Amino acid sequence: MAEETRQAAVALAYHAGDLAPKVVAKGRGIVAQMIIERAREAGIYVHESRELVSLLMQVDLDDRIPPELYLVVAELLAWLYRLEHGISG
Secondary structure (H helix, E strand, O other): OHHHHOOEEEEEEOOOOOOOOEEEEEEEOHHHHHHHHHHHHOOOOOOOOHHHHHHHOOOOOOOEOOHHHHHHHHHHHHHHHHHHOOOOO
16 A cells, blocks of 8 residues: 555656657656656656556556557647747647
8 A cells, every 4th residue: 555655756758750758767765756856957847647657657667658648648748848948828
């Protein structure tokens, strides 16, 4: 039960030409905190969604996200792009 309440984090990477984003880091507890800290130090936006993290935790490290998550991750990436470029809407 305690496992479910511990903080979890997943880092995705996507480069132009990739078929889909890949899980490049994931972990719980201290590892999750380190992932979040490193992202913030690098100026990478940290999005908080327990539901999405829970789904992404099921993806193996260095694997692409499954097609079932393409839409939600694409929407997140589009939102992030707009946020980073000051585009409203």
